[in-house]
Amino acid sequence: MKSKLFKYHIFLFLCYATFSFSQTEKEYKINTIAFYNVENLFDYENDPLTFDDDRTPEGKDHWTQEIYEAKLANMAKVISEIGEDITGNSPAIIGVSEIENRRVLEDLLNQNPLVSKDYGIVHFDSPDRRGIDVALLYQKKIFIPIASKAYELLLYNDNDRTKRVYTRDQLLVSGMLDGEKINIIVNHWPSRSGGEALSRPKRLKAAQLNKHIMDSLFSENPYAKIITMGDLNDDPISPSIKDVLKTKSEKDDLKLKELYNPMENMYKRGMGTLAYRDAWNLFDQIIISTELTKKDYSSYRFYKAGIFNKNYLTTPRGQYKGYPFRSFVNGFTGGYSDHFPVYIYLIKKKVSN
Numbered sequence: 001m002k003s004k005l006f007k008y009h010i011f012l013f014l015c016y017a018t019f020s021f022s023q024t025e026k027e028y029k030i031n032t033i034a035f036y037n038v039e040n041l042f043d044y045e046n047d048p049l050t051f052d053d054d055r056t057p058e059g060k061d062h063w064t065q066e067i068y069e070a071k072l073a074n075m076a077k078v079i080s081e082i083g084e085d086i087t088g089n090s091p092a093i094i095g096v097s098e099i100e101n102r103r104v105l106e107d108l109l110n111q112n113p114l115v116s117k118d119y120g121i122v123h124f125d126s127p128d129r130r131g132i133d134v135a136l137l138y139q140k141k142i143f144i145p146i147a148s149k150a151y152e153l154l155l156y157n158d159n160d161r162t163k164r165v166y167t168r169d170q171l172l173v174s175g176m177l178d179g180e181k182i183n184i185i186v187n188h189w190p191s192r193s194g195g196e197a198l199s200r201p202k203r204l205k206a207a208q209l210n211k212h213i214m215d216s217l218f219s220e221n222p223y224a225k226i227i228t229m230g231d232l233n234d235d236p237i238s239p240s241i242k243d244v245l246k247t248k249s250e251k252d253d254l255k256l257k258e259l260y261n262p263m264e265n266m267y268k269r270g271m272g273t274l275a276y277r278d279a280w281n282l283f284d285q286i287i288i289s290t291e292l293t294k295k296d297y298s299s300y301r302f303y304k305a306g307i308f309n310k311n312y313l314t315t316p317r318g319q320y321k322g323y324p325f326r327s328f329v330n331g332f333t334g335g336y337s338d339h340f341p342v343y344i345y346l347i348k349k350k351v352s353n
Contacts (some may be wrong), residue, residue, distance in 0.1 A: 008211075027349060027350060028344055028348060029193065029349075030087050031087065031089075031091075031092040031093075032087050032089070032090070032092060033184075033227060033229075033286065033344050034079075034082045034091040034093070034286075034344075035094065035095040035096070035229040035285075035339055035341060036078065036079065036094060036095075036096050036284075036337070036342075037097045037337060038075050038096055039326060039327055039330065039336075039338050039339065040327075041071060041075060041096075041098060041099045041104050042055035042063060042104065043055075043068060043100060043103055043107075044056060044065050046068075047131060050100075051127075061331075062331070070116075070332065070342060074334075074335070075108055076108055076109075076112070076113045076114050077198070078308070078313065078337075078341065079091065079137075079341075080114055080117075082308050082341055086229070086345065087345070089117075090139075091139075091343065092138065092139050092143055093136065093138045093143055093184065094138075095134065095171075095187075095230060096134065096136075097134045097186070097187075098132050099123075099133055099135055100131055100133070101125070102121065102135075104349045105121050105123060118139065119140070119303055120138050120143075121135060121137060122138070122148045123136075124148075126167075127169075128166055129166050133168060134168055134170075134187065134188050134230065136148075136186050138173075138175070142177065143175050143176065144176045144178050146175050147175075148172065148173045148265055150172075151209060153167050153169065153170060153205065153209050154205075155190065155205060168187075168188040170206070170209055170210060170213060171185065171186040172184070172185050173185075177300060177346070180225070181225065182226075183217050183224055183226045185210060185227070185229070185230075187210060187229065187230030187231070188231050189203050189206040189207075189230065189232045189233045190206060190233060192233055202203070203233060204239065204240050205236070206232075206240065207241065207244035210244075211245055214228065214289070218257045218289075218338060221344075223291045224289060225288075225291045225292050225300070226291075227289075228259075228287045229285065230285070231283050231284050235281055235282050235289075236249075236261050236263045236264035236282060236285060237267065238326035245259055245287065247264065247267055248261065249259065249265055249268075253261065254293055255290065256290055258290050259287050260287070260289075260291070260292075262288075263305065263342070264296065266282060266307065267279065267282040271333065272307075273309075273324070273342060274305055274321075274339050275320075284339055284340065284341070286305060286342055286343070292346070297349045298348065298349060301347060302346060303344070303345040305343065305345075306342070306344075307341075308341040308343060309324075309340045312336075315335070324337060324338050324339055324340050325337075328336035
């Protein structure tokens with residue numbers, strides 16, 4: 001009897017949830033904004049201006065056209081599915097990192113799962129010594145860029161202040177999302193190479209540049225809708241994010257020109273986007289400004305955030321079972337990336353005709 005009653009309650013719950021969702025779907029527009037570190041998406045040709053030699057057919061990784069095309073297909077599959085179960089569409093906007101050049105983005109967007117979406121590209125070549133960049137992809141029918149700029153992060157060698165350390169730019173794109181202005185910053189902050197403490201000053205510098213960009217936007221409009229996203233190589237509680245960006249973990253008490261980080265509470269619950277030595281980090285984050293957290297849904301507002309970690313994106317067996325299923329470990333694995341993508345939903349009320 002208890003079993004039947006339990007099943008009946010589950011049935012009622014599912015009916016209610018389905019009804020509630022269908023009602024919400026009718027009343028609101030919803031778009032996915034995402035970020036994905038695609039783990040070294042290189043073409044297979046040697047670029048004499050960058051250190052990409054490993055990712056060539058003759059290089060250490062034996063990176064062939066066949067492997068490149070398999071990697072593209074995998075990345076396209078993932079991107080096409082982020083948010084699709086809720087919105088019926090792939091992301092309206094997605095920031096990406098660890099891409100070699102514009103060509104790999106064009107090849108990615110020409111894959112079958114994405115080509116019909118008609119994505120546009122905002123990309124600048126950065127001075128990173130390996131030639132890896134960040135970029136923004138957007139569905140042209142939903143988002144229209146009106147301005148873009150790459151901000152150089154100036155870093156110098158600890159032992160020789162005259163020698164510059166070249167790293168990724170921070171990409172700012174401002175545009176109209178379904179008629180509303182929104183500002184998006186795509187980041188890939190310096191890695192933890194050499195250890196977290198030793199490399200921390202570089203990420204503090206990156207955070208300071210990020211704050212400078214946002215402060216400039218706020219000086220023009222204190223109510224600016226800003227999304228800063230990326231692989232920050234720091235967790236939501238790290239000094240670069242808590243002390244420099246001064247992010248908040250709760251959105252209800254935000255003051256004007258402050259930042260809400262929906263990833264902080266996820267991190268505190270043990271969730272992550274990459275794993276190292278049996279511990280999870282949540283380096284991939286999407287942080288939003290106060291205006292996006294308001295409860296007036298006459299314009300686009302934050303609904304919820306998530307980590308896209310479907311089963312096929314996790315390593316199925318072996319020592320790293322449960323970790324993100326990376327695409328390269330002593331050869332191409334058939335996997336995807338060493339990072340899970342992250343996303344947020346933005347919603348607004350539909351206007352009655």
